[in-house]
Amino acid sequence: MTIHVWDYLPEYEAERDEIHDAIETVLRSGQLVLGSSVRGFEREFAGYHGLPHCVGVDNGTNAIKLGLQAIGVKPGDEVITVSNTAAPTVVAIDGVGATPVFVDVDPDTYLMDVNQVEAAVTDRTTCLLPVHLYGQCVDMDALQRVADRHDLRVLEDCAQAHGARRDGRLAGTMSAAAAFSFYPTKVLGAYGDGGAAVTASEEIDRNLRRLRYYGMEDRYYVVETPGHNSRLDELHAEILRRKLRHLDEYVAGRRAAADRYAAALSDTELVLPTVDAGNEHVYYVYVVRHPRRDDILEALKAYGISLNISYPWPVHTMTGFADLGYREGSLPVTERMAKEIFSLPMYPSLSRDTQDKVISALREVLANL
Template identity: 55%
Template sequence: MPINVWDYLREYDELRDEILKAVDRVFSSGRLVLGQEGIKFEREMASYLGVAGGVGVNSGTDAIYIALASLGVKAGDEVITVPNTAVPTVSAIRTLGAKPVFVDIRDDDFLMDVAQIEAAITPRTKAIIPVHLYGQCVDLEPLMRLAEMHGLKVMEDCAQAQGALYKNSQAGSVGHASSFSFYPTKVLGAYGDGGMVLSNDEAALKLARSLRFYGMETQYYSERHGYNSRLDEVQAAILSLKLPLVNGWIDRRRQIAERYNRGLKDSGLSLPAENAHSRHTYYVYVVEHPSDRDGVLDRLAKRDINCNVSYRWPIHIMRGSTDLGYREGQFPVAERKAQRIFSLPMYPHLKDEEVDTVINVLREVV
């Protein structure tokens, strides 16, 4: 049988009865949108992070732009982030009419190089989005000091970082707000799209609740321009069911990562490093090959091991970003990594013997 980079079917088989009960509970409740299931899950997520509250929305992308808008980012503002992120990070900035401004990443952990941020700040800069990529946190203490010095907002992109720790704090609890994605592949994944804005700022939370529902605070009366972005009751119920299992799933991901670390030592691949200030959740396990990444992927696929690349192209060199005015060569670390990286199979229900098969075949094809 093929070994895929991700699969949800074993999880579903394990949780099927409970999931179907949750779905039936929603369908029998008479309320499918903005009901008690969503309120319950918002409270549970806020408690998990240790923040004041959460606002469920339709997707991780919506969570980013609604979080930014709730912090006061508007058309014409600049938002500093990184080019080696998923397209949604940047498309969310642009949805507001704001301009993404990039800084390069660190060579050792793929994360934002905080030392480059100050040089990117202009009078139009309003916010910074640290992307907690692959399951590990950007170094937030110096970032928050810099933001405070310049009067900037920090919105943590936690799409890949559910359960990651920065020192003793949950990813998403340090900045002025944070965004989460519940896309099915995530550490905490729905069975469809979903996202959430979280914050300790009650005013930002109130504004986010209005913005997700056409700018309304009273039914059928819009106080401001808003959106249609609501986490539906079915997905909220499923996510609420799965949230208590996340820490155990993270422990299993870390066990798999350690098995990879042992098995791939001295293989010719560069392996992921865990920072001293982080608990890495290994949303994905990313390795590097210095010269023949695509050849390795082809040879693995012929042996029924299907990997992934997150991501093949930095945002600034995509055709969809041409109008931003960047050129190839401006962010050399991000560009070099994009040519070398690939992700090995990683999900909690992966079996030890499957991990060992990946290790053995990978050592052969490298």
């Protein structure tokens, strides 16, 4: 049987009764859209973060898109972010008619290089969009100082950082608003698509609720401002309520697996993850580097191990964003990383036996390069 970087089946078996009870609860409730399960999850997810507001939406991409609109980003504006991210971050910026502007990443943490942000600010910049990548947070204090100097809003992309902290503060609590994805692979994942935005602002909360529901506020069929159909599904919301109770356990399981990798691979030529000062990493993915990455991945197939690359194609190199005008060499750290990084299996129910097989195979492959 092939070993992949993620497998939900062991977790499902452990939580099967809870998941089935969640489904039964919704189906017997008489409410299938924006009912008590969505309201309950919004209340509980906001409470986990110590915030007053959470708005459930249909996926993480729309959480970013609606978040940008809710904080006032308009067509023609510029939003500064990174190219070393999943494409949806940038698709969401494009989706509101704004222009993504990329800065490079730190060569050790792979996070936004905050030192480059100020030079990228123009008179069209309205928002900074940091990506808390792979499970740890951008230096938000330094980024907020840039935002304050230029009167910019900040929206956190927390799709990969549920439960992560920096200097004691949870990802998602360090800006005007934050967007989360509940795609199944995430630290907190649904059994399909889902997303949410959190905020401390009543105004942003009202904007988000209106935007996710066609632009309607109090009266059905009365559009205040054009919006979207971007509602979190009741079934996913109820499942997420049950899984939210286990979030800290999921994080602990990921950290334990990361510790085992570090202990077993620290003497190899692999570059292992670096945790930035003040960060509490949740290891959404366990990303390593090696200049012969492609040879390693090909050799591991003989052991029945199929691994991923997050991400092999930086967004600025994709044909869909060619009109932005970035050329090879524009973001040298991001481009170099994309040729060397790959992800090892990482999920809280990863067994020691499976992890040991990956470690043993990887050590053999490295020894024979």
